[in-house]
Amino acid sequence: MRIAIVGAGLSGLTAAIALEKSGYDPVIYEATSEVGGRVKTDIVEGYQLDHGFQVLLDAYPKALEYFDYESLELQRLLPGAQIFTGKKTVTVGDPTRHFPFLLPTLEAGVAGVRDIYLLWTLHRELERMTVEEVFQIPEMTTAEFLSQRGFSEKIRRNFFNPFFSGIFLEPDLNTSCRMFSFVFKMFGKGYAVIPKKGMSALPTQLLGKLKKTEIHYNSPVKRVEEEKIILADGAEFAFDAVLIATDARGLVPDEGGNEIQWHGCDTLYFEAEKRSIQKPLIGLVANPDALVNNIFFPTSIQTGSSGPKELLSVTVVKDHDLSESELVARVEEELKGICGLGGLRFLKRYHIRKALPKVNLSGTDLSGVEKKTGNNIFLAGDHLFYGSSNAALYGGEQAAHAIVRYLGNRP
Template sequence: MSPQVVIVGAGLSGLACARELQRLGVSFLILEADSQPGGRQKTRLIDGFRLDHGFQVVLSSYPTLQRLLPAGRIIPRRFDSGAWLHDGARMRYFGNPLERPTALLSRALPLPDQVRLAWLSMRLFATTDAALLARCATSSDVSTAGFLSSHGFSRVFFERFAIPFFGGVLLDASLETSAGLFCYYLKKFLTGHAWIPSGGIQCLPGELARPLPLPFLRFNEHVVSLRPGGRSLPAVVTRSGEVFQASCVVLALDEPSLQRLTGGGPSPSGRAVTVVYLESSRPLYREKCLVLPEGANRLVRHFVQISNIDPESAPDGRFLVSATVLDPQGLDHEALSDTAAAEIAALFPGSPTKPLAVIDVPYAVPLQPPGFAVKRPAELPSGFIACGDWRRGACIENALTSGLEAARQAASHVRGIS
């Protein structure tokens, strides 16, 4: 018997959609091109080290994730709030002033910038998440760099904090990304703490998928074309030629895959990232936080001794370092590892690191310029709904909420025609 809804894609948005349809009592079938669920959330095991495909953190201020994941199934490994800032000469700790008011006295950043940051934070607390995300769809939205400059933040603030930290979060060292999105993330960081799941980021989609009955999840099923509804039900066709019909089809895809399937113009470009993994037999530092090295010409934007946060990410007696590179400067993997190791050794000369692996993520998040959320996907054929992180700001929380919304739309469509 045909399912009521076919979902194409088992990333976070597709899995959230399936979980909501399951709750609403609507039958579904997921078709996923890959051999496992998770989409852009993948973890690989190399030589006893657990390596995520890109440095990804969860924020405790993501309410939808908390609702969907039962407590106790995932072990969250929490970061300290704050980061080490290295100004080229010395390392200083910069903490979240809301958790440690003494952070305002730290000389990690110029005092006027800290006051501006505190003032901006107060304003963000008074603004809802929905209002911040709505700004991403207005013509008054500006770039993050433009927003910070117009609020008087200094060059030092940009180079020591905004570019290494938010450049890494937005995967955009030039901070051209929407200020609405920057404000949303800043608020999420200020009102929650960052954590990673013990066992790697792929545990998140793994746990989301666990309550879904296995026969309704089909892997290695690459959808190659869509058949619009009309007189007959909408359908999708897979690479093997199999046709799957349903009352409604949810396309829970990354933006380029959606564009390819709907034939809606050239494939949209996104932001890439490369992660250089290094290992050491001696700890570089003890805190559970990022290191933000200052300097425009550096290869490594930020790095973290990830085994401080999740000791199970490395074998006993070894330490794992994840270094985020936004512009690989044309270097091959060997040169990337050597340069990253040398830059980190300059900061921690007593703990030399060795190359472990380099992971390229050619499409990590969509481009999200000012006003990006105005755009909507190409006209979808009748009976099709689209969801995914590109809809309103690429992050775990937004991918999940987008999947839940698509499920509710699909359920009312199904009920409307039954």
């Protein structure tokens, strides 16, 4: 039985692992020269640069199943943030997770006592729910949800807005409250972590688990038909089942559907003389006029490779039409004015147009429903569920199980 997988992102690799476990030897066709898809890391002048600021939440159920955390040497970020309002800089944290954050958080004037109580009750409610139940709660935007739960304007403006804008990669918190609740639940259960060798250590580890899978790099697939795939160079190969672990539109004639909408971002890296945030804390810019949303010093955690000075990552989630030099100048101006950070040297910009899929979660079904098009063409990828690496792993695994069922039932 021959099984082809299109795409070696997290979902394609997870599918291959699950298929190998069931005794199959899949063949992966990957358009680029490496695995990882949206999860990649470059080394530039010794510095470790992830393609966009990303973290893994170590409580993700599928990450717990598929990754060996110890050998990833996961570096924890503290469950808090340094907030820059332009007028003052304060450190806050979730006191329900890390009690010493209580006093500074109250003193910072970013949240009231009632907000802390509401955080705690939300945390307890979500703790009791399964992930499947979280994705069934009444649908509304995150902004509506937070206001309906009674959180003050102060905590929404100073914390929720910049923090979750950085996670959803959109400034208005229009993302589903189901996604918010899932992420909040995961933050409540564990930590945001980054592997010591950067985010690309995740797909690299999955790749290392593959023993029988054949991978063809630089092999973009042009079309997928029942029982065969056609590469961009015209080569054709026959298969009993195909898994498309990326956007299938354009590859399968029937897979018209609505065009996938994406949230994008810019992540800019700078070399800095010193860190303005000593601990591994994310920095949030709580100024609605600013372009910069969040900053992080990757050198505040251990990294596999390091440059001579400090490394700063800066993420912009708002739309803009600035050229790269205009963007760098504007970001440097804001970092100086709002975060008090000067003397930076620009290293590299990642402009990621397709970072997170905008998914309508009102019809989310996480009950193992098969995603397929045609008889033997199966689908995976975070865009079919929700924008998160957990969804990519989940989708890859589910698709592999569906293929095993399909092949097992064939006469």
